[in-house]
Amino acid sequence: MAGIHFQTVRKIFGKTTVIKDVSLDIHDGEFMVLLGPSGCGKTTLLRCLAGLERVDGGRVLIGERDVTDLAPRDRKIAMVFQSYAVFPHLTVFDNIAFGLKMQNLPSEEIKRRTHQGAELLQLTDYLKRYPAQLSGGQRQRVAVARAIVMQAAVLLMDEPLSNLDALLRLQMRAELKRLHAEIKATTIYVTHDQIEALSLGDRIAVMQDGKIVQCDVPMNIYDYPANKFIGGFIGTPPMNFLQGAVNGDGSVSVGASNIAPASSLQAAFAARNGQPILLGIRPENLTLASAQQANTISAHVLVVEPLGSHKLLTMQVGAEMIKVSVAPDQSIASNQDVWLHFDPEKIRWMDAASGEAIR
């Protein structure tokens, strides 16, 4: 078992710096998710840890071992590839056993561990088949089994579920979580799917443009995004943003209404008198009110979408659009004018220019 430490890791492709001095400490046995849009550098960071890319600066440590200059095979890692990379010319058994055979382990042990891995992923009936005779989901299991039987201290997964259809992805997600609880290897999981990240991660490191912009437990990432990008990236639908301006008394005028920030933020707002500011709030933290009261804004309902577990409303507030999620039995129709209540404790205020959260 081993923790992982990235120390100011830099990676350059041609003239582009794709990893910009990233430092990250991952605890022993932790499930860490690297989350970000495509091109943010998350896969490259994972490949630097695997040794498939050479870093151009900084160090990579696994446990106490500096692995920066080691070949992939000397790093004692296992990996699940996005394409699975299950060898087409080998049977399921030989695929799962591949890493063990490379270590020249005794054949009895190879057999035992391979069967164990196959059992864990329900592949026992397919051991003699070739990958081409398997479904996508089964091939994915082979890739996971091949990695798990290595019993490596560090398990890397590069978007392992992205090639599966939606239903299968849901099943495998839960299965991966169960597996991690069972084997407890330090796991780094790369994904662009925020639901996967929230579901699987002990912690999530959100990456943007070659940097880690926030690293925290999933609910903190969701409730307290560090900036506008993260709020807008995580959540379905994502966080709503409204323009506002700070008043002399520390309240914020949004459209024709005034919203009072949470009391803990009063000092920060006093210094921002007259400045523009961004109000961020999640669709489920807005409630409908029948009359104007404190912290309400008038809104016009444009679209009502009943989605079974909730109703999704698209509303116009001033010139801006926001999404609101309400209970499925809430009576509401399009073209209605309503009052929206903003819970000050649930609002994430952000600097209008930089998009950084105000704390």
Added chain:
Amino acid sequence: MRSKLESLLPYSLLAPTLLFVTLLIVIPIFQAFLLAFQSADGSFTLAHFQKMAADTSFGDALKFTFLLLIFIVPLQVVLALMMALLIHTRFKGHTFFLYIYAIPLAISDLAAGIAWLAIFTERGYLNSILNQLGILEKPFLFLSYQNLPAMFGTIVIAESWRATAIVMTILLAGLQLIPRDYFEAADVFGANTLKRTLFVVLPLLRPSLQNALIIRTIFAFQTFSVVFALAGRVIPVMAGESYNWYVTNRNPGVAAAYAVLILIFTVAATWFYFKFLKTSAAEAGYD
């Protein structure tokens, strides 16, 4: 009407190729068979084959054709594989070496044979260099009927130089078809370069190896120009004998008999490779 035109379109597009193949390949093959099995009065005969087999050079031609094949094909495939693997590592400057390796592709086989003649002949480049380095006092006769092994060796070298590039091209193309993920997975799961080559690269390259072997073996049965340039008829080969019977002995019947024999060997070799190097559909990764 429109659909009828559309259904004719594929055939009209295939027509030029079909015409080309018919005129230049199918008809000549048919004529060769006629020549080989027809007597002067047009009746069926095996006389040409009997004459071919009775000729003193026939045994030697068979022997040397197969000897060249046995020496050249494995040597070329191993060399070409090493070159292709080297290029595939994409080391700095690999394109330069790719061009160097590909030069022989652009040179006709007779020209290549003559170039190597200039190297190996009594006062050729090789003897001059060895002489100037003080290794040899007088020229070594590489191309003498009194030293058949040396002569045979020069042919193996010249043929290998000339035709390894085509094998390398096929293998490199095959390597580039293999997704890099497989190589990376092998690396991550603990394979060193040798094990990765043996257990991952070569099995995945098998379809390309099969193609390369087939093409190379077919060409080896047709070896002619390079041998002719370096050894004349001292080392006879089947294609050379065919030419000799046609041009020198003015006997198209025996020449055609040789051609038919080469065809039979070629088909047999191809069948052999398909039978014993065949990748099952499942192993090849097809659903």
